[in-house]
């Protein structure tokens with residue numbers, strides 16, 4: 001049976017994450033090995049030539065699933081008919097830039113992109129925001145797309161989730177696939193909280209298997225939360241291949257579902273669960289089924305976790321209030 005190709009719009013296509021991401025989308029890792037795709041690349045005018053170079057390389061791979069590549073510098077055109085949008089391009093923080101300047105510069109990107117999605121994307125559009133500050137950029141885009149169901153806008157914390165799984169598996173000397181039900185709560189920032197109290201490792205409770213609160217508080221949590229900065233320090237550039245891999249994992253899970261009895265982490269619109277104010281885009285434990293993320297309900301949150309979740313959510317509240325004050329939402 002011939003399937004209609006899925007239109008995947010990628011912003012920031014000529015950047016380092018774009019370079020690590022596009023080849024995996026085109027080879028079937030984003031949606032599945034039997035799903036043809038058409039790529040729609042969005043760049044700023046200065047980035048278009050480099051995106052054309054990447055498109056030449058994509059052609060040269062002769063990927064059977066890749067049914068077309070178009071390059072744009074206009075978000076309305078780039079999101080026309082999009083079924084999946086990966087919002088990677090963002091304004092990075094540069095020396096001397098205040099937080100408000102960073103939020104406004106990104107508001108100038110994610111507001112218009114949200115509107116372009118609202119006006120032009122396909123009815124089944126699903127958005128993953130990768131560009132930082134990811135949660136708040138997703139909130140801005142979602143606020144500019146009143147006709148799109150809010151739950152189609154998500155922010156990436158899957159990289160944090162994967163980092164936490166890897167650190168825990170090393171500590172316990174087990175395979176990464178033995179780790180289940182780990183959760184990243186809150187913001188994709190240094191305040192995020194990787195929670196192992198509900199996680200299972202080879203069928204045992206992870207916190208009980210670790211049995212070392214000092215390691216948890218002083219090693220595990222800071223290592224995961226500050227991993228982005230450690231990569232920049234070591235590589236001289238921010239994480240790119242691992243970020244692209246996490247974006248692939250996020251969308252693949254969203255569309256193909258979580259395994260029975262397991263969950264993952266994603267920044268999704270809060271429905272007020274776990275005391276996270278409604279409407280914030282915060283990371284939660286989520287399952288995915290029939291193309292929808294659902295927040296896992298009913299977990300007992302202990303004092304250790306409560307303080308840390310609240311601190312990260314408070315940071316999201318402050319970011320939301322700042323973009324509100326700037327008139328960006």
Ligand SMILES: NC(=O)C1=CN([C@@H]2O[C@H](COP(=O)(O)OP(=O)(O)OC[C@H]3O[C@@H](n4cnc5c(N)ncnc54)[C@H](O)[C@@H]3O)[C@@H](O)[C@H]2O)C=CC1
Nearest residue numbers: 012014015016017043044047089090130131132156159243
């Ligand atoms: N959520 C997460 O876990 C992670 C997020 N990130 C973030 O992802 C973003 C991208 O990272 P890199 O690819 O390394 O950056 P990069 O600087 O290599 O590439 C960004 C690209 O976006 C383009 N761009 C800028 N404004 C644009 C706009 N308005 N429309 C379309 N394209 C635009 C630039 O021309 C550039 O080619 C950064 O904000 C970074 O902080 C990075 C790693 C992990």
Ligand SMILES: O=C([O-])CC(=O)C(=O)O
Nearest residue numbers: 132227228229231238239
């Ligand atoms: O700070 C950055 O740009 C990179 C980042 O988000 C991460 O690696 O988690």
